[in-house]
Amino acid sequence: MGNPHGSFIWYELMSPDPEGAKTFYDAVVGWDIEPKPAGELDYRMIRRGDGGNAGGILKLDQAMQDQGAKPTWLGYVGVDDVDKFVEAATARGAHTIMPPWSVEGIGRMALIADPQGAVLYVMKPTPPGGDPDATSDVFSVDAKGRVNWNELSTSDPQAALDFYGPLLGWVNHDTMPMGELGGYHFLDHHDLRFGATCGTMGGQPPAWRYYIGVDSIERAKAAVEAQGGTPTMGPHEVPGGSWILLGRDPQGAEFALVGGK
Template sequence: MSDHDPDTGSFIWYELMTPDAAAAKAFYDAVVGWDIDPANSIPGGGPVDYRMIKRADGGNAGGLLVLTDDMIAHGARAGWVGYLHVADVDRTVAAVEADGGTTLMPARDMDGVGRLAMLADPWGAPFYVMTPTPPSGNPDAKSDVFSVDRPQHVRWNDLASDDQDGAIAFYRKHFGWTQEGAMPMGEMGDYKFIQKDGVGIGAIMKKLPQHPRNAWTFYIGVDDIDRALAAVKAGGGTPASEPMPIPGGEFSVHATDPQGATFGLVGPRK
């Protein structure tokens, strides 16, 4: 792949890390309408328990990694993390480290999946970089886990950072994003929108003091924000607020699942 690969810088996968896969399945299936695999999706098992998150249209919305006691003992915690497509994982790792980022998981190859590494930006927000292996017989396959308008896909990628402008410059440099437009948020400052190839993929905001860490939050599309919020509450999740109106006539809500992973929802009110 060349440096000009149009996929470079795209979110191509999302992963939920959780210590309780059965509870996560019950929760997200009810909230979003997914059908998370009830058992390890890796043929023949493997060193980790990894399950596909299936959409109603037959595609995958991402994956679920079951955290083991050993992973938790080494600092892993429940949460969502995104994967960014790059043309060269090793070169990206070196460039990110040179700009103050850190490597959380060294680059490695996974048979049939691709080469990947887990990094953190200079302010500590984690993400994966990946050069995927195309499916057998479909060399031009494209990821569809992100969509600007479809339910059961991630529709918005939101970064809270201690250094808003520094983060914008960092992701622009390494992943080719642009930053155009902003929404004033009073004392919180401007909510600055980010784009990939002219498509709005999310925003970068200044981290609030009450937030424990710099991190990405991924907003998942739902068919009905009120139905989904009721399912969050019934399933033991904790919404941060009632649904808030967003440009375009839809609503969003930020929440935490029963295992402690934060996420967002976005959709219409019916």
């Protein structure tokens, strides 16, 4: 793939009710999530208004839930070699949740938890059509209907920087003070500011949070409430003039939105 090692290349919602998730996110974000595909695996592409994909939805079946899987959004980071990455991450204190495996035509991937417990997929995708220069465009700093920001809330931000930096090439050039919460440490990669890491709030466990771009936070909040979701924080204005909203969808997955007021 043409995306540099260490780039976010996919986002995935794990949900026990993909039909309910479609109704909710189509209304809130403006997506058109595809119907259930043929076959046993219920994995649906999240279609954007411009014809591209924003990610996918995997149905959480009962067996997955019995093993502890819960509704959640997960991110995939592209790496040059999944096996070598997992070995290096484990040596730095990560825990392997799902060891490397391959899916024909899709790629090789693994699921890890960083030393503080935040969960993340790593993947070396099979280039679509065999084109080695093919790139993923699911992340954009400003395009609506795509993830615009990747935020890691963790019990030890400095340890997180020390972990991810050498493995993925992420660097922290700037930090914004947040009072009692400490610093908001911005993350840069190949001259792209793609996210940040900060301390956890309210005793929440370490986790990644992915902010989806919407046209209007006020409109999106009304849609969230109308579709049975629950706002949990915001809307709040953030530096730069954007507004954010956190909440839980009707199936229980936390989501985050960013956009104009």
